[in-house]
Amino acid sequence: MYCDRCGFPKDNSDHGFCEAARKLEPPRYCTHCRRRMKVQVVPAGWTATCVEHGTVTA
Amino acid sequence: MREIFERVLATGVGLDEAGILEVLRSPDEELPELLQAAHDVRMKWCGPEVEVEGIVSLKTGGCPEDCHFCSQSGLFASPVRSVWLDIPSLVEAAKQTAATGATEFCIVAAVRGPDRRLMDQMREGVKAIREAVDIQVAASLGMLTQEQVDELVEMGVHRYNHNLETCRSFFPNVVTTHSWEERWSTLKMVRDSGMEVCCGGILGLGESIEQRAEFAAQLAELDPHEVPMNFLNPRPGTPLGDQPVVEGPDALRAIAAFRLAMPRTILRYAGGREITLGDLGTRDGLLGGINAVIVGNYLTTLGRPATEDLALLADLKMPVKALSATL
Ligand code: SF4
Numbered sequence A: 001m002y003c004d005r006c007g008f009p010k011d012n013s014d015h016g017f018c019e020a021a022r023k024l025e026p027p028r029y030c031t032h033c034r035r036r037m038k039v040q041v042v043p044a045g046w047t048a049t050c051v052e053h054g055t056v057t058a
Numbered sequence B: 001m002r003e004i005f006e007r008v009l010a011t012g013v014g015l016d017e018a019g020i021l022e023v024l025r026s027p028d029e030e031l032p033e034l035l036q037a038a039h040d041v042r043m044k045w046c047g048p049e050v051e052v053e054g055i056v057s058l059k060t061g062g063c064p065e066d067c068h069f070c071s072q073s074g075l076f077a078s079p080v081r082s083v084w085l086d087i088p089s090l091v092e093a094a095k096q097t098a099a100t101g102a103t104e105f106c107i108v109a110a111v112r113g114p115d116r117r118l119m120d121q122m123r124e125g126v127k128a129i130r131e132a133v134d135i136q137v138a139a140s141l142g143m144l145t146q147e148q149v150d151e152l153v154e155m156g157v158h159r160y161n162h163n164l165e166t167c168r169s170f171f172p173n174v175v176t177t178h179s180w181e182e183r184w185s186t187l188k189m190v191r192d193s194g195m196e197v198c199c200g201g202i203l204g205l206g207e208s209i210e211q212r213a214e215f216a217a218q219l220a221e222l223d224p225h226e227v228p229m230n231f232l233n234p235r236p237g238t239p240l241g242d243q244p245v246v247e248g249p250d251a252l253r254a255i256a257a258f259r260l261a262m263p264r265t266i267l268r269y270a271g272g273r274e275i276t277l278g279d280l281g282t283r284d285g286l287l288g289g290i291n292a293v294i295v296g297n298y299l300t301t302l303g304r305p306a307t308e309d310l311a312l313l314a315d316l317k318m319p320v321k322a323l324s325a326t327l
């Protein structure tokens, strides 16, 4: 698993800063494969798409 | 300092650069009085209404320019990828914005200036929005030619955003792929076309207090209809990614100083206020010169939910400006 903000592995490292930042940011990296996702932000939400692993929205 | 506040309040004439600098240098103990003075000026010269706006990115990322704060430049190792919004989603975003009570919807593209493809998308998008949604359409598409200015007017775009970003003397530290003067010349064309001019910038790029005063004075000279105030939200991978965020009291002093420099402008909270000011500071700014907000998300980052801002405005007894009042 990878951090969806910084793209580095989630295993042992601390991503507390990323998690806090993510409250005001959409994800940028796919958690499965670490690819940069195509992200569209709209006033009331966002969608993030990995070519391999599909789309997440909020 | 009370004397200069009284003069701005009475005459509606903004502070000059020296006066702005004095305000920016004032100590923390004087901040409450300063915010009150800016609030009084706003109430007298603009009234209690707050203009609410939503923004959306029509074309994200992959920009050829190198604005050092921007996650959408294609020249930095930013994780933001290039993406286009389709027209049905654009119309949906305008609908969501109008549903909050907003009167303004600004369509933004990360470009040096529009090409034919972008102008065609704009034409189609603005038409579709005007047919489906009761909202005023603004645009922010970078530097324009005279033909493009004319085309936007003809499409019915009523306001154009083009930020000078920072003062003239600091601009080359932040952007090297185009000049401050090039931005200024687009603003002149927009002004002459009859479109409303929206022009602001970002604080916290590394500029000095003197340069902040210089910037406010240069904006006052331009006399824009609207001034969006952003505070740097350092973006990963950009040259300013490790820049510290503006301290809350400095941000509030800047808000008051900009209001006292431009008593009649629409002074809008834009990006970065959440991390710079938080909830409490957001309230202080609305009681210290701000009279417009962007609600909902920004272009590549998220804002707080529109409902929270609207609840705050209701709490402050500041009515949302109605569409009829802006036409
Ligand atoms: S021109 Fe606009 S989108 Fe392009 S790098 Fe500068 S601020 Fe970002």
Ligand SMILES: [Zn+2]
Binding pocket: A003, A004, A005, A006, A007, A008, A014, A015, A018, A019
């Ligand atoms: Zn991380």
Ligand SMILES: [Zn+2]
Binding pocket: A030, A031, A032, A033, A034, A035, A050, A051, A052, A053, A054
């Ligand atoms: Zn993936």
